[in-house]
Amino acid sequence: MHTTPTTLTRRSLLRRALGASCLTLGGGGIQRLAFAEDSAAASGRDLLVTIFLRGGCDGLGVLAPVDDPHYRAARQAHLRIVENGERPGLSIKNGYAGHDWRLHPDAAPLRELYTHGDLALIHACGLKNGTRSHFDAQDMMERGINEQKNLGLSTGWLTRLLDSLPGTGLLPGLSADDAMPASLLGSARAAAIANLQDFSYYGDDRQMKALRLMHSQSGELGAGGQRMLSLLQEVTKKLPKKPDGGIAEYTPAKGVTYPEHDFSNSLKTVAQLAKMEIGLQVAALNYGDWDTHTGQDYRLNDLVTNLVGPLRAFYEDISAQRQRATIVVMSEFGRRLKANESGGTDHGHGNLMFVLGAGIKGGRCHGIWPGLANDKLDEHADLAITTDYRQVLSEVLQNRMRGAEVPKVFPGFTPGPPLGLV
Template sequence: MADPVLVVIFLRGGADALNIVSPTGDADYIAARPADLRVARAGDSAGVKLGDGLADVDFRLNPLAGELGELFTAGDLSVVHATGLIEATRSHFDAEARIERASTGVGDGGWLGRWLNATNPAGALPALAVGTNMPESLRGSRAAVAPEIEELALMPGHWLSPALRARLAAGFGDHGDLGATTQDLLMLSDTLQGRFWAPDGGNYRGYAADVDYPENALSGPMMTVAQAIKADLGMRVATVDYGGWDTHADQNGAFNGLLRGLSQTLMAFWRDLGPRQQDVSVVVMSEFGRRLRSNASGGTDHGRAGAMLVLGPQARGGRLLGKWPGLANDALEEGADLAVTTDYRAVLAEILSGHMKTTDTSAIFPDLTATPVGLFT
């Protein structure tokens, strides 16, 4: 078995968890929203039943996420409801920063950056942020940032490439962190060129997935992650952003497409991994959920608690976990929002210990006091 890999998908914008995993028979839920912002429990558009083990409530997965329902039924996917930041904020910027730092300390980097620094994994590509920017969760580490694998290599096939590599190696080899980063870059570039560039003429051999991916904004990044995993580049952590979930108006238009894309792409990615599934866990999270009651514009405003999805055969999947606070007015936070009953860091800490085999997560989450949610028991 290869080293375990963790993939973190961040749903930027505040995904409406109550329209992804819904308490379909709850009278307060039904009264708070029109039918097109709820999941039905009967009829042709009924949601995928997840069981009533959580507070004896009929929870169902949105029917647009049918592939996620298949993964849940197969025992590969778990859902943890009513998760989020313990301290309240409805600012995207503030919530994202707090979520990804996962600590009240200032300037201590992100939670994945702390994990990487504590474990110091070997390999050409220990961490990859798929995109154009380093996410806050990886701050403090030497993670690679690129939308595609080929962009991490130094000018493959170009006549200047050998000269550039020689200059970098000679000029920065003994300059502390800069020298170490340069050496990492050179090692990664050489490894990638050996794996993905044909020796005759230097042509890049693009990734040929083992399955068909749907056409959406998430598929390209997830194909890049699958490519890195299957190429055995030593990647232990990957991050992917999937934005557009800030659905204040006409929620159905954007939300439905995003959820369908998430469901279809995760299934394609999982099938693409083949036997490497046993090494991989995926966690899907957002900075906060949406309000219980819909607004006058056919959308939902910034709320508090959301839901986290955990995909991977290492955990005991096919279960709905967490503590359900209910949607009665006196149970809502400030009379408006699903209350947070599980600190999202408890889920992340359990994934690090249960899947990534981190024996002590106190350095990763220094101010966390929480019990496991039960993913691995």
């Protein structure tokens, strides 16, 4: 493999030593980590939590017009939501006019939030580009664009959001995962922390020596080292401890129990850091395996169960922060109206988004429902898109994230008439 010769200086050695290991936190040591710009603890900040359902969630399997003859004709009963039988769909009020709208039978915690008025549903929305590629669709949505020609954009939309928000604390941005998503691409204000149970301030000797050397430098490098130490020290100080000094397990709010699932662990990390009041403003989470080409009947049941249960627990857990928190759930595209021959559905187009929060006009479906008749479908196969995903995000930012500069977050996008989400 050809490599370009590099002149090694003390500074470049420091960058290499820290760059490979200080961009995320977890796994028992200091790993890859990027930090905030100032050290002021922050309270009362707006908090946006984004949940990306990777793989293409079947929105028509989560919320559907169960009495639509086109829906019934396209899918066998076990691959659609039904009105009656052993597992009927959960009826909701204020759905799109003209049909009986129901949620997946395992989405009871979601319906409770909807009925309470905290959850808004937006169907037939997404990336209007039309790609059926997971990689391209996810990349464009996380960069906040609609055209592949703009994939050279060097930052993600959450990065640009953080850059536009006034005042940053120790940890403005979080990826509750082992790595940074493209939505936080290029951010110097975010950290990837998969699990605070594995958090360690000390790391190994090589890492700490590099960190101390970095801290001793002048200028930007030294300031970066100071920010690292400040965050590590503050988080370590606030983590609950066992009698032996080890990190204690997180205790949710009274009466809250998270279901046993990896997605619950990610949400616990967000909840714990939000309660620490160290400036968290944006958190990005992933929940994968939604690519249900086969076995959709049982797979979707598990996926929905393991999404809505932890989500409801998280919402109750952050009750003290709820007035300033907004949760958005999205996926790269929906799935075909018609089932395939393998007991599943293939890559589609229009999809469902959720917006959850105390300041959301919930308990209703927003946007325009295009219908499922053949002449209303995209390419005569998929649910059409009537709402650009950026319209949903723009309204949330404009009304729930004080100081957000939407034109900078979504360059080149002109929002349409408001959906009335907030």
